[in-house]
Amino acid sequence: MTNIHDIARLSGYSVSTVSRVINHQKYVADDKRAKVEKIMHDLDYVPNRVARDLSKGQTKTIGVVLPYANHPYFARVIDGIVTAAFEAGYKITLLPTNYDMTIERQYLDQLRSKAYDGLIFTSRSSQLETLERYRKYGQIVCCEDPGEGRPLAAAYTDRLASFVSALTWAKQHGYRKMGVVLSRNNVISASTRMTRQAYEQVFGHLDDRDLFTGAVKYEDGYRAGGYFSQLQLAEDAIFANGDDIAAGVQQYYLDHGLAPIPVIGQENLLSSRLLKFSTIDHHLEALGQAAFRLATGQSTTHELIKSEFIKR
Amino acid sequence: MTNIHDIARLSGYSVSTVSRVINHQKYVADDKRAKVEKIMHDLDYVPNRVARDLSKGQTKTIGVVLPYANHPYFARVIDGIVTAAFEAGYKITLLPTNYDMTIERQYLDQLRSKAYDGLIFTSRSSQLETLERYRKYGQIVCCEDPGEGRPLAAAYTDRLASFVSALTWAKQHGYRKMGVVLSRNNVISASTRMTRQAYEQVFGHLDDRDLFTGAVKYEDGYRAGGYFSQLQLAEDAIFANGDDIAAGVQQYYLDHGLAPIPVIGQENLLSSRLLKFSTIDHHLEALGQAAFRLATGQSTTHELIKSEFIKR
DNA sequence: ATAATTTATGAAACCGGTCCCAGGTCAACC
DNA sequence: GGTTGACCTGGGACCGGTTTCATAAATTAT
Incomplete structure (x- = not known):
């Protein structure tokens, strides 16, 4: 080679001169530049x-840490x-964790x-403190609100506000109690924390029995539908952590000849449009773009992306 | 650092000795190994x-060339x-082309x-000959049948067979003529070529007016629905290049109070399950896995993934 | 006891670039 | 006429590893 x-x-x-030519720097005589370029071209050199x-100490690559690749949230x-x-x-390198x-x-x-210039954590299992400890090795961006004064760059959606407005709207519609579907029922998940907080703000205490956890995709929602329908707790509607999951809930009721149950989903996916239920669009593409910008910068700015409640 | x-x-x-310790090679005395490991640990060395x-001449990274990142086909x-x-x-690096x-x-x-050890072309705009010319710089895998004797590794689904069986099934159902929705109407796209071929095998000549092209997502399908419904060509059903697109077609008819139109989609996405229309599952995850295996090998094997027609 | 292996270790070339610095030319300016 | 500064060029250290090769000691085989 x-x-x-x-x-x-x-x-x-x-x-040195060749390097200057490669990098289009000045201070190379025109004839020499031409000759070097010709030789590079003739030899098919790259x-x-x-x-x-290695020499520059940077890779122009950002690693994106995510639990699984094929999930509409992360895809957006x-x-x-x-x-x-x-x-x-x-360049973007995908780093699946399966929450490990x-x-x-x-x-x-x-x-x-030094494999990456920076890391974007679209979701995490580790403590924030752990991420902060690695901050000195490169830029680290997380996709949630890390709280004031945290030395981490962050891009996140105003989940709480959108959850509150969605749940308030539901309450105004006459729903007295809602079932809630979540992915991870732990304190690490910002989505989970915000959901609980919004629920309690609007409906009061969230009974564990009104909660179905471990839901990631449609089939899980379907199972959640089974759970809620068998339960005799009379939830008026279901608030799910994703449209596909909400669709699963509804489909279960439909398949089993039960009265249709209203649902509110998230992400404004095709499923919510097809089944015409309300959803929250977190503008995840904008979130991703903001996260990337932060990943290539030096700041530890926090950037808020407005979420949008879509009533249907 | x-x-x-x-x-x-x-x-x-x-x-040299430190390098041997790092790489867990033999021929290092136990005490020295321990000491070196201790120092590496103390200094927090990576x-x-x-x-x-650079030294090894390989990056353990495969580049994945794809038109756009957020599309269910490529996501799978x-x-x-x-x-x-x-x-x-x-490691996997995403390389979006937008078909450029x-x-x-x-x-x-x-x-x-040498930025990647290999490249996987999930789709392409360049000629196969172009890809072959670059074969000597690393493994190149394409996701279509490149034909016999081509010096390219390939993983692909038996599109033609599945298209024929889907269209045959449709014909047996009494559909005399079907509208066809495609993404790119050119000879580069294997999907397009196979669709035309299957159509002509089952229904005979494909009239250009029965063809809607440029469809990538739901909204395009919706537009296709508008096109076919206004046309007075009496297609009995629509064969679309993706479930979401097929869903768009159906939705247009629904929204405009027209008689529901049967559709056949592709990829067995959630939309086809929710709307209960037939589809072809190309087992794209298996395709991706096969493509990766080929990308890390040396062979120019062709690997066929069986597609599955799902009747609904 | 000697030959043949196996084990252990370090020196130094190598991977293929970037970039600092020293040195030289030449026109412009005071 | 001397200083200044822009332009041009090359030497070589440097980025941080891997790997070949030479050498020698310790085992094992004959």
């Missing part, structure tokens, strides 16, 4: 990207990230090893 | 990934690729520059 030294030798000039990255965020990265000439802390730690160590 | 030379100096041993990549393929890559300890040949070429040049 031909390298910069070959080009230098063949052109009769120095490696500079080695890895060598450049990734879309935003990839779009912004493409425009900025950055050990694997998250591996990715943090890869950041230390 | 501490490097391998620091560890060598502090431990009193040579860089070997630089880029330096290793990516899911398969990422899953397989994770297990194999490889110039950009595809850039990614091919990045392969030359």
Whole structure:
């Protein structure tokens, strides 16, 4: 494989000069530039990207940590990230964790090893403190509100506000009690925390029996439908952590000849449009774009993306 | 930032020995190994990934070329690729092209520059010959049947067979003529070629007026619905290049009070389950996994993934 | 006891670039 | 005429690892 030294030798000039030509720097005489370019072209030479990255100490690559690749939530965020990265000439590497802390730690160590210039945590299992500890090895962006004074860049949606307005709207519609579907029932998940908080603000105490957890996709929603319909707790409606999940709930009631149950979903996916139920659009592409911008910067700014409650 | 030379100096041993410890090679005395490990641990040392990549001449990274990131077809393929890559300890970089040949070429040049060990083309705009020319710089996998004797690895679904069986089934159901929705109406797109071929095999000549092109997502399907409904060509049903698109077609008819139109979609997405129309599941995760395996191998094998027609 | 292996270690070349710095030319300016 | 500064060029350290090779000690085989 031909390298910069070959080009230098063949052109009769120095490696420095060739490097200047490659990088379109000034202070190269026109004739020499032309000659070097011709030789590079004739030899079909392309500079080695890895060598450049090593020398420069940066890879122009951002790692995106996410639990699973094929999930509409993350697909939308990734879309935003990839779009912004493409425009900025950055590459995006996908880092699936399946919510395994050990694997998250591996990715943090890869950041230390200079494999990425920065990391975006679209979701996390590790403590915020852990992420902060790795902050010195590169930019780290999280997609939730880390709280005031945290030395982490963050892009997040105003979940609480949108949840409150959605639930308030539901209450005004006469729903006395709602069932809630969540993914992870733990304190790490910002979505879970905000949902509980909004629920209690609007409806009061959230009984654990009105809660179905572990829902990630349609089938889980379907199971949640089974759960809520068998329960005799008389939820008037269901607030789900995703449109596909909400669709699953509704479908269960439909399949079993039960009275249709109103649902509110999230993400404004196709399913909510087809079944015409209300949803919250968190503008995840914008979230992804903001996260990317933060990942390439130095600041620890917090950026808020407005969520939008869509009544149907 | 501490490097391998620091560890060598502090431990009193040579860089070679430290390297052996890092890579768990044999021929290091137990006591020295322990001492080196202790020092690495104390200094919180992590070997630089880029330096290793440069030295080894491989990055353990596969680039995935795709038109757009947020599309259910590619999301499923990516899911398969990422899953397989994770297990194999490889990284996946997303390379969006928006079907721009110039950009595809850039990614091919990045392969030359050793930025990736291999490239997977989930879709392409360039000629196959172009891809083949870059074959010598790394493994290249395409997701379509490149034909016999082509020096390219390939993983693809038996589109033609599944299309024929779907259309045959439709014909047996009494549909005399079907409208067809496609994304790109050109000879590069394998999906387009196979669709035309299957249609002509089952229904005979495909009139251009029965064809709606440029459909990528739900809204495009909706527009296609408008097109077909206004046309007085009496298509009995629509064969679409994706479930979400098929759903759009149906939704248009529904919204405008027209008689429901049967549709056949593709990918077995949620929309087809919710609206209960037939679809073809191309098992895209399996496709992605196969593509990844090929990308890390040396062979130019062709791997066929069976598609499945799901009648509803 | 000697030959043949296996084990252990370090020096140094190598991967392929970037970039600082030193040195030289030449026109402009005071 | 001397200083200044822009322009041009090359040497070589540097980024941080891997790997080949030479050397030597410790085992094992004959």
